[in-house]
Amino acid sequence: HDAVDIIRAKRDGQAVPEPALRWMIEHYTKGYVSDAQMSAFAMAVLLNGMSRDEIRVMTDAMIASGERMEFSSLGKPTVDKHSTGGVGDKITLPLAPLVAAFGVAVPQLSGRGLGHTGGTLDKLESIPGWRAALSNDEMLAQLRDVGAVICAAGSGLAPADKKLYALRDVTGTVEAIPLIASSIMSKKIAEGTDALVLDVKFGSGAFMQDIDRARELARTMVALGTDSGVSTTALLTDMNTPLGLAIGNANEVRESVEVLAGGGPADVVELTLALAREMLALAGQPDADVEAALADGRAMDAWRAMIVAQDGDPDAALPTPRETHVVTAERAGIVQRVDALPFGVGAWRLGAGRARAVDPVIHAAGIDLHVKPGDRVTAGQPLFTLSADDEKRFGRALEAVAGAWEIADSAVDVLPLVRERIT
Numbered sequence: 001h002d003a004v005d006i007i008r009a010k011r012d013g014q015a016v017p018e019p020a021l022r023w024m025i026e027h028y029t030k031g032y033v034s035d036a037q038m039s040a041f042a043m044a045v046l047l048n049g050m051s052r053d054e055i056r057v058m059t060d061a062m063i064a065s066g067e068r069m070e071f072s073s074l075g076k077p078t079v080d081k082h083s084t085g086g087v088g089d090k091i092t093l094p095l096a097p098l099v100a101a102f103g104v105a106v107p108q109l110s111g112r113g114l115g116h117t118g119g120t121l122d123k124l125e126s127i128p129g130w131r132a133a134l135s136n137d138e139m140l141a142q143l144r145d146v147g148a149v150i151c152a153a154g155s156g157l158a159p160a161d162k163k164l165y166a167l168r169d170v171t172g173t174v175e176a177i178p179l180i181a182s183s184i185m186s187k188k189i190a191e192g193t194d195a196l197v198l199d200v201k202f203g204s205g206a207f208m209q210d211i212d213r214a215r216e217l218a219r220t221m222v223a224l225g226t227d228s229g230v231s232t233t234a235l236l237t238d239m240n241t242p243l244g245l246a247i248g249n250a251n252e253v254r255e256s257v258e259v260l261a262g263g264g265p266a267d268v269v270e271l272t273l274a275l276a277r278e279m280l281a282l283a284g285q286p287d288a289d290v291e292a293a294l295a296d297g298r299a300m301d302a303w304r305a306m307i308v309a310q311d312g313d314p315d316a317a318l319p320t321p322r323e324t325h326v327v328t329a330e331r332a333g334i335v336q337r338v339d340a341l342p343f344g345v346g347a348w349r350l351g352a353g354r355a356r357a358v359d360p361v362i363h364a365a366g367i368d369l370h371v372k373p374g375d376r377v378t379a380g381q382p383l384f385t386l387s388a389d390d391e392k393r394f395g396r397a398l399e400a401v402a403g404a405w406e407i408a409d410s411a412v413d414v415l416p417l418v419r420e421r422i423t
């Protein structure tokens, strides 16, 4: 095979035959196909797309570049969730223990935040002692004993994706649906889960703003999972408004614990329950009473066991901010919108996120909303609180959120959070 011929074929809108595509991925991973060639190929894919079969082959070649995990020795079904990411999206935290409370294993390999979207591992690291890195043996033991594991993905899973994603990031080719789908699904299939529920987000705080593109991505990934023997379904969910009230790290853990205690914001509870029902249906328990497991403390027990198993102290105080700044309503009325992207950027600038992969996050930094769209407010009422370790950060965060909320007299139609289900 020749890389230039493969690039030309994709450039001219032809399908790339299976052996050629496998060769391309394998030789790129090994360094024989150059970054220049692979970025030209990625751009051709972005412009001309890929067939369902090409996407399957591409995904399979990326899986074959690394190790594959295997959980069949557990003797219980495994089911995982993947979210395409958003602002205030802490759903994995209450969801994994909730599903594990039904005797299902949840191997939740997670990542860190980059940009305005948070990372599940960063959030959990607010808990004193908690450890993200587990060996494969530790992970298996915890899946057997506790059921839920949220830990860092080892470097052995789909190394081709790691290399290709970094290249896409600097060549304007992140947005290609075949490349996003194969990237996400190669890691999930290599992880060895029996079933997978995708939370594909659309809206200002999401990776895809447009619901039609989000639907296309969801359909592509569901087809890919199904073709690879992983039972996969997807929910299309609204990310125009931050999820819940907490945006940050420690505050998102606090909110998750409220949900596990039977309280918490209605939207976080709704999405946690909806995803838990999807996951348990795929694991053979379509009638599981997920509300009861939140109300009677079984999900909380699984959470505590999960945190303790990774050396965290579920009773320890979480970090609190040194400085806070409250923004109040300039007038009375009804909150029309709270726009996810600017609030995500604001929390990021306060230190909740990182600018470079090597930067630390400030666990106590972030934004706590006190109102959501549809709420009635009086003039002077607190709308949200910024938290940081240094008050110098407030200026740039306030610039980010300027104009991101609106109070007016008209009633608002709050659209459903879960918009579509894709199977």
Ligand code: URA
Pocket (backbone or CB within 6 Å): 165, 174, 179, 180, 181, 183, 184
């Ligand atoms: N997340 C991934 O893991 N890969 C992509 O390509 C996009 C989002």
